[in-house]
Amino acid sequence: MNNILCIYSRFWLRHLVFMGAGAMGEIKHLVVVKFKEGVVVEEIIKGMEKLVSEVDLVKSFEWGQDTEGHEMLTQGFTHSFAMTFDKKEDYAAFQSHPNHVEYSATFSAAIEKIVVLCFPCVRVKPTG
Numbered sequence: 001m002n003n004i005l006c007i008y009s010r011f012w013l014r015h016l017v018f019m020g021a022g023a024m025g026e027i028k029h030l031v032v033v034k035f036k037e038g039v040v041v042e043e044i045i046k047g048m049e050k051l052v053s054e055v056d057l058v059k060s061f062e063w064g065q066d067t068e069g070h071e072m073l074t075q076g077f078t079h080s081f082a083m084t085f086d087k088k089e090d091y092a093a094f095q096s097h098p099n100h101v102e103y104s105a106t107f108s109a110a111i112e113k114i115v116v117l118c119f120p121c122v123r124v125k126p127t128g
Helices: 002-019 041-054 088-096 098-109
Strands: 027-035 058-065 079-085 111-120
Touching: 027 088, 041 058, 041 079, 041 098, 079 088, 088 098, 098 111
Parallel strands: none
Antiparallel strands: 027 079, 027 111, 058 079
């Protein structure tokens, strides 16, 4: 099984490099969280919406709350946040932007568990 996973991973890595996804294209920043008990989630989300509206580096922002997941599958995670950037340099600049640095302290203090993924966006089906 491990060999199959390794071959599959190499296939996709070559595909991404061939398609230029590693060097060009949109970058997706995906955050999945479980908030600490007692956190007013609405305030955290309003803060994030304010942050992304003030920083032009963020191309798009979406968030959602799980409504259908089973505990076994969600593992307690309840909310997801996705930001899209035009290129990896924009994402890097966002990470050090003063507004992001300031908000990160508030966001981090509210989190019990978190998963963060950043990846080149490979669009298979265009929007619109």
